[in-house]
Amino acid sequence: MATIVSYQSSRIVELMDAREDQRDSEWLKDALQQAVMLELSTLPPYLCALWSIEDQESDVAQAIRRVVFDEMSHLGLAGNLLTTIGGMPRLADARTAPKYPGPLPGGVRPDLTVFLSGLTKDSLDLFSRIEEPDDPVTVESGGHTSIGAFYSAIGEAFRQHPDLITGTRQMRRLMSHHGEGNDVLEITSLAGAEKAIGIIKEQGEGTAASPENPHPGEQGELAHFYVFRELFHGRKLVRTSQNPDRWEFAGDAIAMPSALPMGKVPAGGWEAGGLPAPDEETRQRLVEVNLQYSEMLRFLERAWQATATADMQRNLSAAVTRMRFLVEPSQLLMQRALPDGSGRTYGPEFRYVDP
Structure with a gap:
């Protein structure tokens, strides 16, 4: 069984330091337990911000609500990735449950302190930093590991060990009314595992070519990082030039809603x-x-x-x-x-x- 470590450990950094030939079944189980913890950790801060908004039908509330539903789907997909290789998610455990204020689990983005509060500019800045796209240099001298790099490593481990996929204990919940990538489906093949990892990464970060969410709930929906940066800047993100594309927060104003x-x-x-x-x-x-x-x-x-x-x-x-x-x-x-x-x-x- 995969090792259960403290939420406040640097386990993801340690896992990323392992050589590729060491990334076996136990490595993958350990990594996916960390992924489950990571996906869960974003929900309470996002929910506090959402629930504090007085007009729950406002555009800002709806934008954050879409992110929350994506994150719920990501938690389901991470759990299915773990159980399909014979692991078991640990959620109801004081050692693995999120601690606030505190770091993200596993040493991801160690410069961040994740806190619970109502919707503020500070909380929006925090949320965007959590979702920040991968940097070409993914592991820095300070042990900085991005979420994108971590999921890329998980994907590569699945490609090296497709025989681990058994399709056991797979949760199913249809949530496509929240977005085309939001169904939590059974993972029974390498293609299914790669699709799930791609959804988790791209809904949060976008792609190298575009800030748009390639698995949207509605046309033109942005990936989470860009949603939160729009709200932080109070301006829509627009393409200001092409070939090469240039995107700037220079569009229509976004009013900060009244919040408790x-x-x-x-x-x-x-x-x-x-x-x-x-x-x-x-x-x-x-x-x-x-x-x-x-x-x-x-x-x-x-x-x-x-x-x-x-x-x-x-x-x-x-x-x-x-x-x-x-x-x-x-x-x-x-x-x-x-x-x-x-x-x-x-x-x-x-x-x-x-x-």
């Missing part, structure tokens, strides 16, 4: 951050969100553990339901002022708690 002023969750949660203790109603809502989030992770884990399709679908549906249960109490928390006079509010902590 959720503060940055401190390490260990609100009660560990040096603030006065929250009142009982606030505490109950914080506990409720953490419990529902933890149950969601447990149901997802059970879905991949199931051997019968009906059991898998039942657990997956339960996980989706728990996700929906997070929305209202999270938004209610964002309406409750912090007791420090800052004008900021509480918000969900997304802390994993054992049953």
Whole structure:
């Protein structure tokens, strides 16, 4: 079984340092567990920003919501890539669950500190840095490893070991109404594995030729990095010249929507951050969100553990339901002022708690 390491380790950097002839079955299982952790880690910060927006039908809210659905699909695909080679995603585990504020798992983009807050310019800048396209120099002296380079290495390991693909314990959820690449489908062949990896990379980064998402929900939809940079700059990304193409944030203005002023969750949660203790109603809502989030992770884990399709679908549906249960109490928390006079509010902590 693949080694389970701490969320806050540098395991991805270590895996990338392995020679190609060392990237065997156990390497691939270990790498894909890290990929599952990486995909999960983006959801809480993106969701906090989305849920803080007061007009949930605004263009900005809809743009972030599309990214969130893509990331959910990526989590499903990463899990299927792991189970098709005989591994098992570990999600409901205090060692592997995301920690905020903190780094991305595995040593990816070590310069970043991922935090939970409402929608701000700072959060948009963070999100774009998470999704930043691969650089020609993928591993720098400081141990900087890009997400794109990591998935490219996973793809190459699959091409070297296609015999590892068994098609076991494959989750299926049709989500093409959110985008043509958003179906979570069974991975039973090398072509299926390569397609899944391509979707994860290209929806986040675009391609070398274009900033557009090649697996869009609607025409002209941009890859995640460019979506977040547009929102950060407050301008649409447009092509300003051709041959060679040049793209600039020089198009129509994008208004920053009104958002609830959720503060940055401190390490260990609100009660560990040096603030006065929250009142009982606030505490109950914080506990409720953490419990529902933890149950969601447990149901997802059970879905991949199931051997019968009906059991898998039942657990997956339960996980989706728990996700929906997070929305209202999270938004209610964002309406409750912090007791420090800052004008900021509480918000969900997304802390994993054992049953």
